[in-house]
Amino acid sequence: MRKLLILAILLMMIGMIVSCYNDNLSELTPASGVPGGMGAGSCDTAGTMSYASNIVPVLQTNCGINNSCHGTNNTSGYNLSTYTGVHSVALSGKLNAAITWSGAVTPMPNGGTQMSSCNIIKIQKWINAGSPNN
Amino acid sequence: MALLNKTDTTKEYVSATFKGTRIINFQSVETPGKHVLEFMIQHRFGQINSGINSLFGLDNGATIRFGLGYSINDRLEVGIGRTSYEKLLDSYLKYRLLRQSTDGSMPVSVTLFGSAYCTTQQDPDAAANGFNKYAYFGDRLAFCIEPIIARKFSDNFSLQLNPTYIHYNLVEAITDKNNAFALGVAGRYKLTRRMAVTAEYGIRYMSYTASQNYHNTLGIGWEIETGGHVFQMFITNSNGIADSQFMTHTTNSWKNGGISLGFNISRAFNF
DSSP: OHHHHHHHHHHHHHHHHHTOOOEEHHHHSBSTTSTTOOBOSOOOOOSOOOIIIIIHHHHHHHSOTTSTTTSTTOSSSOOOSSHHHHHHHHHHTHHHHHHTTOSSSOOSSTTSOOOOHHHHHHHHHHHHTTOOOO | OHHHHOOOOOOOBOOOSSSSSBSSSSBOSOOOOTTEEEEEEEEEEEEGGGOGGGGGGTSSOOEEEEEEEEESSSSEEEEEEEETGGGEEEEEEEEEEEOOBTTSSSOOEEEEEEEEEEEOOOOTTHHHHSSOTTSSGGGGEEEEEEEEEEEEOSSSEEEEEEEEEEEESEESSTTOOSEEEEEEEEEEEESSSSEEEEEEEEEEEGGGOOOSOOBOOEEEEEEEEETTEEEEEEEESOOOOSHHHHTTOBOOOGGGTOOEEEEEEEEEEEO
């Protein structure tokens, strides 16, 4: 019984070593616009970023714009479900500070890991272009 | 005469260095007793700094972990669990390598802890980005190894060190490294036979990330043991419950009130 246990543990350890990788998301994502990006794919940050087709999907998946985080009845004080709300924090610099975790405001997403470089760059490009309603 | 000279060689071991198998988030040196199945619920509420409107975090989204741990013999525990944050499945082995003895010949208890983590969530950005960061299954995995060292100094006071090594198969930012080291320090002070105060602090070795927005985990708690239950209530700045989450990826800090109320309940079943 004891030998069986030791064998099982050894097999588990070998299994873990074999499935050990050293992957970095920036290396897996495509080169366009992502620092250090070398992989293939279609994270496209080339050209003009459109609010409707580039920014809103990112907000939807990362910013709780349908719940109490950043939706219409939010507890945070920032409504990101409308263009006006997003444009306001873009102009004030809070949006960039929050997603880049610069320390000036509470890091966003709150209580979680930072968004991927791909998403951050999309939003930054849109902010730098004047955060238009396009 | 030979019988008189023979000394009693059975050693007496120190028992109950800690009441439960967790301190607050940290693993403790303890495992459930022989053939005991431990069912554990770990719950963390939202942050206290979210104000009175959300009852200081009690209304907000919580992190929950359910876990089962079974002690095969007196020394080896095998367990599984699932954490809601990152939808993380974990499985672990805990082996009581050395036990502190009452006569002082072994001054510490050492338990080896090893765990594998698998996040079962879909990549939320897959549609927006056009690629799936979990395209390789191996990128869902992380591993943790901890040799836990503890000493029961007196009936009332125990102290523990958790040197931790975590390997993440996939990390996000270009400046993140796949290996992280940390040293956890934890202790408990017994107030009465059934109640104790506990505290834990994780000191990270910072080369695993360049981000300044992660903090060391600090928790302060209070525990009660009643019959087959251990009930722990505490305040901690960590949202994550699995070792791969709270030790290295705590984004809230005590300074700005990013602390959450939480509790652990465990129940032991004899088989």
